[in-house]
Amino acid sequence: MANRRARSENKSGHKYIFVLGGVMSGVGKGIAVASIGKILSSRGLSVNLVKIDPYLNVDAGTMNPVEHGEVFVLDSGLETDQDMGNYERFLNRDLGADDYMTSGMVYRSVIDRERNLGYGGKCVEAIPHVRDEILSRLIRAAEQSGSDVSVIEIGGTIGDFSNALFIDAARVIHLRHPDDVVFVVVSYLPVPSTIGEMKTKPTQTAVRELNSYGVQPDFIIARSTHPLDNKRKEKLAISCNVEPDRIISAPDVHSIYDVPMNFERDHFSDTLLEALGKEEQPAADLSEWKKFAEHAHNGNGTVKIGIVGKYFDTGDFILSDAYLSVIEAIKFSSYTLGVKPEIDWLNAKDYQNDPDKVSDLKAYDGIIVPGGFGETGIEGKILGIKYAREHKIPYFGLCYGMQLMTVEFARHIAGLKDANTTEINPDTAHPIVDILPEQKEKLARKDYGGSMRLGAYPCDLVKGTAAHDAYVAAGRIESGVDGSTSERHRHRYEINPEYIEQLEKAGLVFSGKSPDRSLMEIAELPKHMHPFMLGTQFHPELRARPLAPHPLFTAFIKASMERSKNK
Numbered sequence: 001m002a003n004r005r006a007r008s009e010n011k012s013g014h015k016y017i018f019v020l021g022g023v024m025s026g027v028g029k030g031i032a033v034a035s036i037g038k039i040l041s042s043r044g045l046s047v048n049l050v051k052i053d054p055y056l057n058v059d060a061g062t063m064n065p066v067e068h069g070e071v072f073v074l075d076s077g078l079e080t081d082q083d084m085g086n087y088e089r090f091l092n093r094d095l096g097a098d099d100y101m102t103s104g105m106v107y108r109s110v111i112d113r114e115r116n117l118g119y120g121g122k123c124v125e126a127i128p129h130v131r132d133e134i135l136s137r138l139i140r141a142a143e144q145s146g147s148d149v150s151v152i153e154i155g156g157t158i159g160d161f162s163n164a165l166f167i168d169a170a171r172v173i174h175l176r177h178p179d180d181v182v183f184v185v186v187s188y189l190p191v192p193s194t195i196g197e198m199k200t201k202p203t204q205t206a207v208r209e210l211n212s213y214g215v216q217p218d219f220i221i222a223r224s225t226h227p228l229d230n231k232r233k234e235k236l237a238i239s240c241n242v243e244p245d246r247i248i249s250a251p252d253v254h255s256i257y258d259v260p261m262n263f264e265r266d267h268f269s270d271t272l273l274e275a276l277g278k279e280e281q282p283a284a285d286l287s288e289w290k291k292f293a294e295h296a297h298n299g300n301g302t303v304k305i306g307i308v309g310k311y312f313d314t315g316d317f318i319l320s321d322a323y324l325s326v327i328e329a330i331k332f333s334s335y336t337l338g339v340k341p342e343i344d345w346l347n348a349k350d351y352q353n354d355p356d357k358v359s360d361l362k363a364y365d366g367i368i369v370p371g372g373f374g375e376t377g378i379e380g381k382i383l384g385i386k387y388a389r390e391h392k393i394p395y396f397g398l399c400y401g402m403q404l405m406t407v408e409f410a411r412h413i414a415g416l417k418d419a420n421t422t423e424i425n426p427d428t429a430h431p432i433v434d435i436l437p438e439q440k441e442k443l444a445r446k447d448y449g450g451s452m453r454l455g456a457y458p459c460d461l462v463k464g465t466a467a468h469d470a471y472v473a474a475g476r477i478e479s480g481v482d483g484s485t486s487e488r489h490r491h492r493y494e495i496n497p498e499y500i501e502q503l504e505k506a507g508l509v510f511s512g513k514s515p516d517r518s519l520m521e522i523a524e525l526p527k528h529m530h531p532f533m534l535g536t537q538f539h540p541e542l543r544a545r546p547l548a549p550h551p552l553f554t555a556f557i558k559a560s561m562e563r564s565k566n567k
Contacts, residue, residue, distance in 0.1 A: 013180040014142050015149040015276045018170040020217075022158050022187030022206025027223050028250070030083035032186045033153045034090035035259040038289065039269040040149055041091060042260075043281040048145035049087040050099045050138065050152040051080065054162035058104035061452075069321030073490045073542055074100070077455025082324050083153065085542070089328065090260075092545050098141040103162065106133050126165060134169040149276070158185070159209045167213050174215070182275045185210065185217040186250075189224040189232065198224060200235050207240040218275055219246045219268075227251045246271055255296040257546060260286060292546045295335035303339045303560045305330055306364040308346045308384045309372070326370050326398065329544035333554040339561060348377030351384055358383045365567070366394040366532075366560030369401030371490070371539060378424055382408050389525070394532040394559035396552070397523075399491055402535025403433040406495055406503065406523055414506035416499075423493055432503075434496040456486045457514065459521040459538065465511035466534055466555065467522045474551035485512075487521070487538035494537065495520040512536070532559035 017036060021029045030051070037047045057063060060071045061079030072085040076097040088095055110133050114124045122129075142150045154170065156163040174181035187203040207217060220242050222228045228249035237244045248266045253259060263269070264284060273279050309323060327343060334341040344364070351358045358380075361367060367388045369381050381401075385408045388395040397405040403421055410419035410432045421433035442451045461468045461483045468483065477483030495503075497518060500510065507529060512522030524534040536552065544550035 013177055014147075015278070016138070016142075016170075016173055016177075016181045017149060017151045017184060017272070017276075018181070019151065019153045019184045019186060020158055020167065020210065021154075021156070022185050022210070023202045024188055025157055027186050027188045029153050029155075029186045030086050031256050031259055032184070032221055032250070033083070033151050034086045035263055036151050036184070036268075036272070037087065038090045038260040039263055039284060039286070040151070040272065042284040042286050042289070043269050043273065045149050045278065045281060046145075046147040047091065047149050047151060048099055048141060048147040049091065049095065050101075050141050050150055051083050051087070051155065052134075052153060052163070052166050053081050053100075053102040053155045054160065054166065055102055056104045056107070057102060058108055059102065061454075065322040070324045071490070072325065073454055073488050073539065075456040075486075075488065079454065079490070081155075082321060085325050085328075086256075089545050092547050096141075096144055098137070098144045101134070101137050103165075106130060106137070109133055127168070131165050131169050131172065134166055135172060138169065138173070148278075158206050164213070167210075167215060171214050179277060182219065182272065183210075183215055183217045184219040184221060186221040186223060189222050189228070191225055198226060198228070198232055200232055200239065203236060204239045207242075217242055219248065219271070221248045221250045223250045225252050246275075255293060257289070257293040257296055261290060261293065288547060292335065295338070296331070299335070299338060299340035301339045301561075301564070302342050303334060303557060303564055304342045304344070304363065304365045305368060305560065306344050306346045306361060306366070307368045307370060308348050308351075308381055309370055323370050325539070325541040325544065326368065329541040329550055329553045330368075330557070332544050332546055332549040333557040336549050336554065337557055337561065339557070341557075346384070348380035348384065350380065352377055352380030355383055358387045361387050361393060362391060364393060365564040366396065366556060368396045368398065368556075369404060371399035371401065373400070373423075378404065382411075386412060389530060389533055392531055392563075394556060394563055395530075395534070396532075396556040397535030398541065399537060399539055402523055402537050403493060403495070405533070405535040406508065407432050409506070409508050409525075410499070410503060414503055414508075416502075421493060430499070431496050432499050433493050435493050439492045452492050453489050456488050457538070458484055458486050459512045460484050460515055460517075461522075462509075462511045462513075465509060465522075466524050466527070466532065467511040467552065470551040470555035474549075474554065476551055484515075487536070487540060488542040489538045491537065495523070531562065532556060 019029055019033050021027050033049055037049045041047050059079045060081050070082040071079050072082050073079055075094050078097045080100045084100055110130055154163055154166045187206050189198050189200060189203055191198045220236060233244045233247045236247050248268050253262055269284055273281050330341050361384060381404050385405050407419050407421060410416040416430040418428055419430040419432045420428035422431045422435060463482050471477045471485060472479045509524050509526055510520045511524050513520060521537050540550045540552045544553055
């Protein structure tokens with residue numbers, strides 16, 4: 001195996017790295033792709049990361065987050081898999097709609113084209129027509145990004161029927177451009193407790209399955225509970241026809257943000273660049289990333305945050321995925337401020353069933369009510385919001401959390417006792433939160449998929465408010481003047497403009513508004529009423545990055561730290 005795969009003289013073409021998963025799902029392909037992107041960008045290459053989801057949903061927006069995990073929204077408004085969030089966080093930049101595709105997207109495009117006689121009366125088949133649609137999307141993503149390298153995650157597991165066409169598309173690109181394509185298999189090596197030995201056979205089987213598609217991996221990322229020893233490397237090398245220095249040990253780590261440095265311990269970027277014909281790239285510079293990752297291990301104290309949520313129906317293992325971006329945003333701001341967050345999941349339904357339990361919130365330094373849909377646990381959330389307001393516990397409401405904060409304020413401060421959102425009670429006497437007018441038509445015709453207010457919209461900030469101060473402190477806007485920011489949205493309901501004047505007279509401050517002043521983007525209580533009580537109609541967690549924490553999360557954690565100090 002001393003001879004490398006022969007290269008042609010053309011080294012100027014766009015490079016593709018396809019990442020596939022072996023043995024089982026959930027093995028860490030998304031983090032591997034994000035980390036590959038990070039280490040290659042640290043070597044001076046421009047990288048775009050692409051996620052392929054084999055399901056037939058056109059996008060991730062119609063799937064239950066309890067079953068699938070968080071829906072991550074791009075600037076474009078495309079609702080995507082949560083892996084896209086990790087991609088953006090590791091690269092520290094926005095990705096475009098072309099960097100994501102599902103089987104549903106691909107098939108819909110092919111069928112729409114066939115209906116319009118785009119195939120000129122031909123018999124339309126999976127091969128070549130569906131496969132060619134995949135190819136054109138991958139090429140377009142590379143062109144739109146202007147990158148040097150595309151790192152593409154093919155979802156699912158090797159051997160799945162659902163991702164076979166995507167693997168075949170990767171094979172065709174390799175056939176046409178053998179010098180510009182690299183295949184990476186992320187596979188799991190179990191260590192059965194009754195045996196006490198790391199087993200390579202499942203990975204060998206996965207590679208043979210991949211070979212049956214006409215694809216030979218260039219690299220294996222060996223996921224396991226323990227580091228890979230030389231004996232297993234040699235065994236995998238012989239059995240899978242992969243050189244030992246291209247088998248990367250990927251044991252469990254304390255933090256996902258350690259993975260890029262862990263890859264570099266096996267000189268992964270060196271061997272990747274060699275395989276891509278890019279050996280001339282400068283040495284890796286991960287200094288800022290290392291500094292951040294060290295914060296995940298250190299801290300001069302803790303801050304205790306309670307998240308009052310509703311997605312508890314399938315257990316804690318799925319719960320964290322449902323609120324993934326919120327959790328990471330809390331971490332980024334906490335690490336930057338030198339503390340470690342202790343996050344507890346608080347079931348809103350518990351407070352609804354037993355209102356006395358809400359007093360348990362006094363143990364927390366800060367309370368978050370994240371986004372969500374539907375009526376489950378809503379009155380429990382409102383009880384929690386009321387307790388946070390009355391007991392001066394820092395509160396941060398995200399999307400639904402802002403709407404319910406406004407409902408609670410309307411009921412108990414503004415004197416509108418029957419106030420509610422029409423999402424819960426369409427006949428409420430005081431519809432403080434109501435559906436956007438254009439949304440009523442969409443719901444009437446059952447147009448649910450991709451039809452909410454989605455993506456990045458501008459938000460004008462009012463000087464002298466907590467929200468404005470937070471963005472000034474982060475260097476996002478200038479002090480002393482009103483500013484503007486852009487944030488990502490995902491909702492159908494808004495604060496009813498008919499009640500704005502009444503709510504403001506009662507003391508609620510709308511510190512962020514759409515440029516035409518018709519939509520309320522941020523609501524807060526002034527400092528004389530509460531140390532920090534703020535809600536956003538947008539989702540600030542979608543713009544939080546390890547090296548650029550979101551200003552509002554940072555302001556919330558600061559307030560929570562102050563409460564912790566004074567408790």
